[in-house]
Each structure stands twice: as C-alpha cells, then as structure tokens.
Amino acid sequence: MWSFGNIKVSGKVVLGPMAGVTTLAYRTFMKRFGVDLLYTEMVSDCGVIYDSRNTRKYLEIGKNEHPIGVQLFGGKTDNLVKAIHKLQMLGIPYDFLDINLGCPMPKVMRNGAGASWLTRPEDLEAMMRQVVNASDKPISAKIRLGSDDKNINVRDVVSRLERAGVSLIAIHTRTTKQIYQGFARHEEIRDLGLKMKVPLVISGDINSIDNAARALDITKATAVMVARGGLGRPRFVAQLHQYFKNGERLPEATLKEQLSYLRQFAKQLVNLKGEEIAMKELRGIGVHFLNGYAGMKPFKTQLIQITTFAEFDLLLKRIRYSMNNKALDNY
Ligand SMILES: Cc1cc2nc3c(=O)[nH]c(=O)nc-3n(C[C@H](O)[C@H](O)[C@H](O)COP(=O)(O)O)c2cc1C
Numbered sequence: 001m002w003s004f005g006n007i008k009v010s011g012k013v014v015l016g017p018m019a020g021v022t023t024l025a026y027r028t029f030m031k032r033f034g035v036d037l038l039y040t041e042m043v044s045d046c047g048v049i050y051d052s053r054n055t056r057k058y059l060e061i062g063k064n065e066h067p068i069g070v071q072l073f074g075g076k077t078d079n080l081v082k083a084i085h086k087l088q089m090l091g092i093p094y095d096f097l098d099i100n101l102g103c104p105m106p107k108v109m110r111n112g113a114g115a116s117w118l119t120r121p122e123d124l125e126a127m128m129r130q131v132v133n134a135s136d137k138p139i140s141a142k143i144r145l146g147s148d149d150k151n152i153n154v155r156d157v158v159s160r161l162e163r164a165g166v167s168l169i170a171i172h173t174r175t176t177k178q179i180y181q182g183f184a185r186h187e188e189i190r191d192l193g194l195k196m197k198v199p200l201v202i203s204g205d206i207n208s209i210d211n212a213a214r215a216l217d218i219t220k221a222t223a224v225m226v227a228r229g230g231l232g233r234p235r236f237v238a239q240l241h242q243y244f245k246n247g248e249r250l251p252e253a254t255l256k257e258q259l260s261y262l263r264q265f266a267k268q269l270v271n272l273k274g275e276e277i278a279m280k281e282l283r284g285i286g287v288h289f290l291n292g293y294a295g296m297k298p299f300k301t302q303l304i305q306i307t308t309f310a311e312f313d314l315l316l317k318r319i320r321y322s323m324n325n326k327a328l329d330n331y
Pocket residue numbers: 016017018019020021041042071100102103142172180184203204205206207225226227228229
C-alpha cells in the first residue's frame with residue numbers, strides 16, 4: 001500500500017494512459033487482472049472547456065475504476081485552469097488530475113502542450129503552481145527525460161514539479177525526440193526515487209516481470225506503468241500483481257486462455273459501445289491478443305476485417321479448430 005495526496009493505492013501496477021487504447025472498456029477489462037491505478041486517455045483543455053461530445057466520452061469513468069486520474073493536456077496556463085474549473089463544475093468523478101508533459105506528437109507540441117513544456121522549465125513550474133492552486137484534487141504529472149540527448153533535464157523538472165506542489169510524478173525514460181523508439185533508459189534516473197519527495201512511477205519497456213523488477217531496482221520508483229507491454233496481455237498485469245505480492249511467477253497465458261480473454265474483452269466492448277463501434281475498436285486492439293502465438297498470421301488478417309460479433313465468434317471457432325487439428329497432428 002502506498003499513497004499520494006489523499007489517495008491510497010493498493011499495489012505497484014499502474015496502467016499508463018494511451019490515447020486510442022485506454023478507453024473505458026479497455027481499462028475495465030484490464031483492471032480486474034490486478035491494476036492498482038488508472039489514467040483516462042488524454043483530453044485537451046479546450047475540449048473540456050467547450051464540453052465537446054468527444055471529450056465527454058473520454059471522461060466516462062466506471063464505478064469500479066477508482067482510484068483513477070483524468071489526463072489533461074494544453075499549452076496555455078489560463079486554459080488549463082479554466083478546464084480544471086469546468087471539470088469540477090461538471091462533477092466528473094476522477095480522483096486525481098494528471099498533466100501531460102510528455103506527449104511528443106506534433107499536433108500537441110505545436111500548441112505548446114505535452115512535451116513542449118519540457119523546453120520551458122520556468123514556465124512549466126509557474127503553470128503547474130497555478131494548476132495545483134486551481135484543483136481541489138491532487139495533481140500529478142507525466143514527463144520524459146528531456147527533449148533530446150543534449151537536453152536531459154529530468155532532475156531539474158522533477159524539482160520544479162515538487163516545488164509547484166504536485167503529488168505524484170510518472171517518468172517515461174525516453175526523450176521527446178525518441179518518440180516511442182529505441183529502448184527506455186532507466187539508468188538516466190538511477191536512484192531518483194530515493195531523492196524525491198513524492199512517489200515516482202516508472203514508465204518505459206515494462207514488458208516482462210524481470211524488466212519491471214529491474215526498472216524499480218534501478219530507479220527506486222514506487223510503481224511501474226504498463227503501456228505497450230500490456231497490449232493484449234492481461235496475464236502480464238496478473239503476473240506483475242502476483243510477483244509484487246509474493247514473488248510468485250505466473251505462467252504466460254496459453255493460446256486457449258488468450259482466446260477466452262479476447263472474447264471477454266470483445267463482449268465488454270459490445271456492452272459498452274454497441275456492436276458497430278466495438279468491432280471497429282476490436283479490429284485495432286484484438287490482434288495484440290494473438291501476437292507471439294504460432295500460426296496466428298492468417299487469423300490476424302481476418303480479425304482486422306471483422307464487422308460483426310457473429311463473424312468474430314466464428315473466427316474464434318476457426319482458431320480453436322486449427323489448434324485441435326494441430327494437437328492431433330502432434331499426437
Ligand atoms: C498508442 C500510444 C498512446 C499513448 N498515449 C499517451 C497519452 O495519451 N498520454 C500519455 O501520457 N502517454 C501516452 N503514451 C505513452 C505511454 O503511457 C508510455 O509512457 C509509453 O508508451 C512508454 O511505455 P512502453 O515503452 O512500456 O510502451 C502513449 C503510448 C502509446 C504507445
């Protein structure tokens with residue numbers, strides 16, 4: 001058990017925000033495997049201020065998702081503050097508010113938002129002070145090492161965030177220039193967690209029990225953030241949960257188990273979004289459930305084309321049939 005602000009967190013597994021992925025359905029599905037802390041997909045300050053229909057969808061929070069943070073991005077202090085007031089007025093039931101200071105996408109950076117703040121540390125500190133003042137919930141921040149290899153300013157930014165009054169900091173140990181490429185570089189912040197006043201969540205290449213344990217050991221972070229490493233791998237969350245609880249290593253999911261997880265996820269999507277949208281989202285995320293299992297290539301091609309749940313179910317039957325035949329071949 002650890003805490004930040006007034007929030008108590010029961011374990012070390014954090015599900016990182018991923019735009020287009022960590023929807024209500026994805027979060028709800030993953031949570032029950034042992035996620036301890038969640039973030040929504042990011043929403044823009046202006047989207048919140050104008051209360052756009054799309055933004056409202058991103059702000060949907062399920063009753064079993066707590067503790068959960070809404071992630072906000074924006075390049076102007078005034079708008080961020082306005083957005084916070086609006087979120088409070090709307091009564092969105094989030095537990096903490098995360099400010100995105102790490103998004104490398106040009107359309108975000110162009111407006112001075114996301115990782116663009118890392119190039120203006122003084123402005124960043126002043127903005128975060130105002131954000132902390134405006135919010136009646138704890139504020140967290142998600143940052144990167146710095147803009148590029150010549151501008152690694154993570155330690156300075158962490159001190160500034162702490163001075164501004166944030167309650168939790170997540171660090172993705174790539175630079176903005178790296179986007180999502182190359183390896184995460186936890187060594188750059190060796191032992192930083194020991195020196196920090198607020199809990200540290202470590203992000204970047206958390207894709208195996210050993211990598212997660214190593215990331216905690218190197219950085220002395222309090223918790224790990226699962227992002228791409230958990231795509232289509234609910235068992236990975238369960239593995240981390242169990243390992244941190246008592247050192248036990250759960251086996252990887254068998255293909256049969258993966259197909260059952262995939263079907264559960266698809267059902268959850270349909271329940272929350274209706275069949276049409278659900279199948280669209282499944283076409284994007286579903287293939288991750290088949291990654292790493294032999295002979296799945298043709299089925300993945302079919303999965304990215306399905307349009308109805310009945311088609312999807314038929315596809316699962318075909319995969320099961322091919323598995324049984326293989327089992328007979330091997331016999
Ligand atoms: C498709 C995708 C979308 C992402 N969206 C967000 C986002 O909205 N906000 C954010 O702070 N980070 C976002 N991230 C970054 C992740 O939360 C995480 O920090 C990063 O992927 C590094 O972890 P990994 O190497 O384990 O994937 C995104 C990453 C991916 C791959």
